[in-house]
Amino acid sequence: MxxxxxxxxxxxxxxxxxxxxxxxxxxxxxxxxxxxxxxxxxxxxxxxxxxxxxxxxxxxxxxxxxxxxxxxxxxxxxxxxxxxxxxxxQKLQLQFDSETGALxxxxxxxxxxxxxxxxxxxxxxxxxxxxxxxxxxxxxxxxxxxxxxxxxxxxxxxxxxxxxxxxxxxxxxxxxxxGLAEKLKAYNLQDLGADTVQANLLLKHxxxxxxxxxxxxxxxxxxxxxxxxxxxxxxxxxxxxxxxxxxxxxxxxMIPINWLNSNNGIKSKEIDGYLRTKMEKMGHLLSKPLNLHTAETVNTLI
Ligand SMILES: [Zn+2]
The missing domain is CATH 3.40.50.10990 (GTP cyclohydrolase II)
Structure with missing residues (x-):
């Protein structure tokens, strides 16, 4: 093939x-x-x-x-x-294959x-x-x-x-x-208590x-x-x-900047939940012991 x-x-x-x-x-x-x-x-x-x-x-x-x-x-x-x-x-010159024209x-x-x-x-x-x-x-x-x-x-x-x-x-x-429209709907579901994975699933994505x-x-x-x-x-x-x-x-x-220096990077309740879901549900390899906000349980939503 x-x-x-x-x-x-x-x-x-x-x-x-x-x-x-x-x-x-x-x-x-x-x-x-x-x-x-x-x-x-x-x-x-x-x-x-x-x-x-x-x-x-x-x-x-x-x-x-x-x-x-x-x-x-x-x-x-x-x-x-x-x-x-x-x-x-700069005294630079490119060479090309005379038959194929490839660099x-x-x-x-x-x-x-x-x-x-x-x-x-x-x-x-x-x-x-x-x-x-x-x-x-x-x-x-x-x-x-x-x-x-x-x-x-x-x-x-x-x-x-x-x-x-x-x-x-x-x-x-x-x-x-x-897409952006569906993502905005997912954000509203997140504000209603879903995590990022649950929100997509609720929208049938x-x-x-x-x-x-x-x-x-x-x-x-x-x-x-x-x-x-x-x-x-x-x-x-x-x-x-x-x-x-x-x-x-x-x-x-990719280490979140806030983990390297607590004065910099993103600080929000939302980012804590986002990173937590990436680790717990999507298998992301983030290993620093986290001091994240407690995830709200929303199992009743799905
Ligand atoms: Zn993003």
Whole structure:
């Protein structure tokens, strides 16, 4: 069986450099289309040299201008630059297979796929990322993943960071895959006493409707072979494995910031219940002894 018949086919259609407000390294935002849904899934890439196979592969009638505009260039763009494949200022040049047009791996210009790469597979969460919700820790986890990819080592935890290399795959599957409207209804059920799993079940949705197969295809397209996966979710460890193309070589824990420093991070009754449910019902590998609020029992609801 070929790979494409098992995994969704993805294609990176554009990539752009994003200078960030954090003072960390520039990131490269990759936008993907795929043959499974019509959503614009993303990869937030730390490291200019991590390259998408589908974006960089030469296309029919491709011009250097076309390639620079879609983001298939080496080094850095500057006013007046004429070649995507050559950065004169940094003395970098991409090589391509003359028959297939595929980018050829070259240690000077392209991240070695054998390197272990810090990876986070993140699902969109409008509320946690945009309206300061303290019902979940999605926004905090996104920030923390980026922070760890930028640094070489975190002194408090001794976690080895990405030192400027890493990939956050950002999947558009809001509300554990049930969509924002259903998620808002689930929040009302939570205010009525359900936990996050019970609320989904009451709405006749699975506890977790997410599908990470597109994420796997995106990582393979980015030529990430050995992933150090940032997660507490045992399901995700399995889903970042697709040997021999993609191997999860290590799990790096996502520790809530409030557990590292009680003056920082999210503090709310809701986040305590959310983390408790993740541990007790979803098998998440969070192990710190918790001083969480007592979970309210709502067994009468289901
Ligand atoms: Zn969230």
């Amino acid at each position: 070929t790979i494409s018949s098992e995994l969704p086919i993805v294609e990176c259609v554009a990539r752009a450099r994003i200078p960030t407000t954090t003072g960390g390294p520039d990131i490269f935002l990759h936008l993907y289309k795929n043959n499974k849904d019509d959503k614009e899934h993303l990869a937030v890439v730390f490291g200019e040299d991590i390259r998408s196979k589908s974006l960089f592969k030469t296309r029919k009638n491709d011009t250097q201008q076309d390639r620079m505009i879609r983001g298939a260039y080496v080094g850095k763009l500057y006013p007046g630059r004429e070649s995507a494949d050559v950065d004169d200022k 050829v791996y070259d240690a000077n210009t392209t991240w070695n796929p054998e390197n272990n790469t810090l990876v986070r597979i993140h699902s969109e969460c409008y509320t946690g990322e945009n309206v300061w919700s303290a019902r979940c820790d999605c926004g905090e986890q996104f920030d923390r993943a980026g922070h760890l990819m930028a640094i070489d080592r975190e002194p408090e935890t001794n976690i080895i960071g990405g030192n400027g290399h890493g990939v956050i795959v950002y999947l558009r599957q809001e509300g554990r895959g049930i 699975p506890a977790d409707a997410r599908d990470f197969s597109i994420g796997k295809s995106i990582l393979i397209d980015l030529n990430i072979k050995n992933a150090r996966l940032l997660t507490n979710n045992p399901d995700k460890i399995e889903q970042a494995n697709y040997p021999p193309l993609l191997n999860c070589v290590e799990r790096v824990p």
